[in-house]
Amino acid sequence: MAQRTLLIVVFDGVQSLDVTGPLEVFTGAEKRTPGSYRIRTASLDGGPVLTSSGLTLVPDGSLTDAAGPHTLVVPGGEGTRSPAPRLVEWLRVHGPGARRLVSVCTGAILLARAGLLDGRRATTHWAYCEKLARDHPAVQVEPQPIFVRDGNVATSAGVTAGIDLALALVEEDLGRDAALTVARHLVVFLRRPGNQAQFSAQLAAQTARREPLRDVQQWITEHPDGDLGVEVLAARAALSPRHFSRAFQAETGTTPGRYVDRVRLEHARRLLEDTTDGIEEISRASGYGTPEAMRRAFVKSLGTSPAEYRRRFHPASAH
Numbered sequence: 001m002a003q004r005t006l007l008i009v010v011f012d013g014v015q016s017l018d019v020t021g022p023l024e025v026f027t028g029a030e031k032r033t034p035g036s037y038r039i040r041t042a043s044l045d046g047g048p049v050l051t052s053s054g055l056t057l058v059p060d061g062s063l064t065d066a067a068g069p070h071t072l073v074v075p076g077g078e079g080t081r082s083p084a085p086r087l088v089e090w091l092r093v094h095g096p097g098a099r100r101l102v103s104v105c106t107g108a109i110l111l112a113r114a115g116l117l118d119g120r121r122a123t124t125h126w127a128y129c130e131k132l133a134r135d136h137p138a139v140q141v142e143p144q145p146i147f148v149r150d151g152n153v154a155t156s157a158g159v160t161a162g163i164d165l166a167l168a169l170v171e172e173d174l175g176r177d178a179a180l181t182v183a184r185h186l187v188v189f190l191r192r193p194g195n196q197a198q199f200s201a202q203l204a205a206q207t208a209r210r211e212p213l214r215d216v217q218q219w220i221t222e223h224p225d226g227d228l229g230v231e232v233l234a235a236r237a238a239l240s241p242r243h244f245s246r247a248f249q250a251e252t253g254t255t256p257g258r259y260v261d262r263v264r265l266e267h268a269r270r271l272l273e274d275t276t277d278g279i280e281e282i283s284r285a286s287g288y289g290t291p292e293a294m295r296r297a298f299v300k301s302l303g304t305s306p307a308e309y310r311r312r313f314h315p316a317s318a319h
Contacts, residue, residue: 004173007069008041010059011087013079016051017159018104022073025166028182033174042066044086052078063090071169072098075162076105076125088113101153102169104162108155112136120150125158209251212237217252220260224267224287228260260287265301268294272310279306 006026008019023039030037043049046062072095091114095101103111108124109132111117118138123129129143142148147156147165156165163186171179216237220228233256234244248256268286271277279291283306288294291306298306 003035004037004070005067006037006039006071006073007066008039008073008075009063009087009091010041010043010049010057010075011079011084012049013077013081014049014051014057014075015077015105015159016053016055016057018075018077018107018162019051019057021160021163022075022102022104022166024186025163025170025182028185029170029174029178032178032181036174036178040066040069044084044090063087063094066094068094068097070098071100071102074101074103074107074110076103076107076109076158080106080109083110083113091116099152100169102165103155104165105156105158108132109135111153111155112139117153117155120153121148122150122153122155123148123157124155127158210247212239213248213251216248217259220263224260224264225285226287228256228287230256261297261301264288265297268298268306269309272306282306 008023010019019041023041026037026039030039040061041057041059042061042063042065043059044063046059046065048056048058050056074091088110091110095111095114095116101111101116103122103124105125106128108117108122109128112122112132112135117136119140121140121142122132123142123145124132126143129141132139133141145157146161147154147168154165154169156162167179167183170182216233219226219236220233226232230241230245233248234241237244237247239247245256248259252259254262264287268282268288271282271285275282277285279294283289283291283294286294288297295305298304298309302309304312
């Protein structure tokens with residue numbers, strides 16, 4: 001097995017977890033399979049950098065001394081807003097030489113500034129997707145997925161999505177068992193599929209201010225297979241259906257019906273990814289009633305059937 005060199009770029013204002021998250025994943029893989037990775041961190045001049053949280057990181061060396069790595073990881077953070085021109089130029093010159101180019105969070109902005117994302121699909125932290133698309137129209141920005149892979153370039157969303165992407169790369173390099181061992185040690189999921197939305201249904205909608213409406217939101221999440229009609233939900237909130245619908249939308253930014261649809265879709269996706277339950281069983285457990293109703297919901301929202309979704313994203317189905 002050939003050893004893969006992995007270089008993580010650090011700079012003032014970097015987000016510490018964007019660095020340490022992937023670092024822990026790849027270091028864990030190296031400990032399990034010695035000789036799999038040679039990991040280094042580097043700043044422009046080899047000196048310490050101050051992260052956005054105030055933590056000081058001392059890199060292994062300077063970028064000027066860094067040989068062409070197999071995998072180049074570019075983290076994000078506040079320092080990507082006004083990056084050092086020398087850093088962008090280093091990426092422009094040396095980025096194309098990497099076998100695999102990876103960004104975490106707003107590290108995608110650095111790659112885009114260096115011209116390394118032109119003509120490619122990419123993502124970044126949800127709060128910066130619009131800026132990335134506006135400032136770099138040659139980049140096809142996808143705001144929904146937690147990570148996107150386009151050829152040898154992989155970009156990920158905010159913070160913990162870098163861990164998901166790193167686990168996916170370890171699984172690609174060393175196999176599922178190695179990635180699973182690392183994930184268990186870090187007490188995280190083996191991998192969330194890259195096209196999983198950055199927001200869960202609960203995060204995509206605002207949390208209601210009033211307690212009865214918050215309780216209803218929680219009830220929906222815990223009972224996706226229940227009767228979640230407006231009349232039933234309104235009764236739980238001790239409001240008339242008309243008053244409930246208006247108040248729910250005003251406080252969450254979405255209608256009760258759309259919120260229920262999101263929760264049911266998310267629940268079904270999770271069961272398809274994490275269990276071997278049958279399609280009919282999952283359709284009932286997720287509140288669809290029939291496989292055909294669930295299929296229509298998946299095709300409408302995701303452009304694929306439940307069976308195809310499972311084939312692509314259930315770990316056991318990929319091997």
